[in-house]
Amino acid sequence: MNERDFKYALQCYKERVDKFLGHYLESLTAIPKTLKDSMEYSLMAGGKRIRPILCIVCYELFTDSIKEILPFACALELIHTYSLIHDDLPAMDDDDFRRGKPTNHKVFGDGIAILAGDALLTDSIRLMLSCNLNKELISKAMEEIIDAVGPRGMVGGQVIDLELTGKNDCSLDELRHMHLLKTGRFIESACVCGAILANSPDSQINNIRKYGKMIGLAFQIADDILDIEGDEKIMGKPSYSDIEKGKCTYPTLLGIEESKRLGWECVNEAISAISIFKSPQAEFLKAVATYIMTRTK
Amino acid sequence: MNERDFKYALQCYKERVDKFLGHYLESLTAIPKTLKDSMEYSLMAGGKRIRPILCIVCYELFTDSIKEILPFACALELIHTYSLIHDDLPAMDDDDFRRGKPTNHKVFGDGIAILAGDALLTDSIRLMLSCNLNKELISKAMEEIIDAVGPRGMVGGQVIDLELTGKNDCSLDELRHMHLLKTGRFIESACVCGAILANSPDSQINNIRKYGKMIGLAFQIADDILDIEGDEKIMGKPSYSDIEKGKCTYPTLLGIEESKRLGWECVNEAISAISIFKSPQAEFLKAVATYIMTRTK
DSSP states (O other), rough: OOOHHHHHHHHHHHHOOOOOOOHHHHHHHHHHHHHHHHHHHHHHHOOOOOHHHHHHHHHTTTOOOGGGGHHHHHHHHHHHHHHHHHHHTTTTTTOOOTTTEEOOOHHHHHHHHHHHHHHHHHHHHHHHHHHOOHHHHHHHHHHHHHHHTTTTTTTHHHHHHHHHHSSSOOOOHHHHHHHIIIIIIHHHHHHHHHHHHHOOOOHHHHHHHHHHHHHHHHHHHHHHHHHHOOOOOHHTTTTTHHTTTTTTOHHHHOOOHHHHHHHHHHHHHHHTTTTTTTTTTHHHHHHHHEEEHHOOO | OHHHHHHHHHHHHHHHHHHHHHHHHHTTOOHHHHHHHHHHHHHTTOOOOOHHHHHHHHTTTTOOOOOHHHHHHHHHHHHHHHHHHHHHHHTTTTOEETTTEEEEHHHHHHHHHHHHHHHHHHHHOOOHHSHHHHHHHHHHHHHHHHHHSSTTOOOHHHHHHHHTTTTTTHHHHHHHHHHHIIIIIHHHHHHHHHHHHHTTOOOHHHHHHHHHHHHHHHHHHHHHHHHHOOOHHHHHHHHTHHHHTTTTHHHHHOHHHHHHHHHHHOOOOOHHHHHTTTTTTHHHHHHHHHHHHOOOE
């Protein structure tokens, strides 16, 4: 898939997700205005929608229509947004800017920011449950995602991150484990949920899991590289912000060149894991793997 | 049901819940120690387990065994505990003590406290999904509870509470609406979920909903009265702590006597709503309604 076709397809999927999220926000009529404003502020702050898109396309590998999976896929963006709001709090990473805008707590205060995160996490479950798909499959997919974002996954990873921050020292194994929990498992399970909800066979779910695991790893390596090489204006946050906080990153441990080599190794393994699939959707997923290492924000 | 039999039955149910929660905590092996310690600290801090017990007994109205519903019922205690941890944070109610012990953030810091809350909320979903019951029923019960604790329920109520606090002035309607969202809907849906999971007919679910709504209201009125009349040693927190924060309460709006009259009116309506049920479990539920107004903590 050439870059122009990929960017166009990516934009189309993103628009579907944005439109669904817009409808979701419109449906929130009976909630306090401050809460809705705070949820909307972060949910519509220009995210790339990578997790919902991965979920949708992995579903589309096995089906013709994507309409049924939209609530589930978009629920992943609610979870991602909740995690960003809480991570940015002064009690955690203490970030003032994200995507070029003041962080949620800078605008709404810490209390409302915590509650907006809580509301998004809780409502993500409501969206998942609302899917017009087989209840057994929804339940299986929810088990997958909940394990990935709970204490054994994302939340656990954030605790390890808090504990490692400021030490300026960790092993490659510790760094890999932390990122696997904090970012990797979520991206992996976004892909896997698409395949589960399409009722695809276990052997193919395993291929998709391998793909998701590898792009999850590449995603974090690329993030660490962008923290150094990224353009502040495009990123919407200051360069070296992770390193200045005393966070361990791939470039600080391995150097930039070795980090890039490792990132591309993951991309190639991801592409190879789904080589059995031949559809345009499979080509799109392969292009996503490359995009993850070449993106500028 | 006489008081001695009621207290004994209450203790038996509480022990079942505590035992299940103990097993749940033991099963958390692959998570960071700090996170587990923080979750355990608040989950095992001596809660009354009212929500799980209500859920169990409303299920038992229609069934012989309670084993299958334990994961779902205990998940409600995880949700309740998460909400207490977040509510106690300096950015919210800023409480130093709960149940006679320092609050979670006082022991573990704000960052870990926020994450322990996030972990408990997320894991509550895992517990609900793990129930060995019909997936359609689980899904319906989850929809009920998630609506009650999300932005249209508990989280929304906490936002309104934050906005009203310090104003020292609100109408009875505002107070009632805030408590309905913050406490009432959750207690109501704990009861309703028991009936849903037992696959009971809609007409009977409606009776139980009415019962839950009325005890939810009585519960909050009793809480407000305890804030004034409660024994600090038994309560484990200072008297007048709500009023000193400038919170609106039933006694400040209506006076103690009128608040008690209103509370007992709710108790009687609750008892009357389930008068069609004649089993020992129904008698227990009626005794719970009375207990809610007579409890000392």
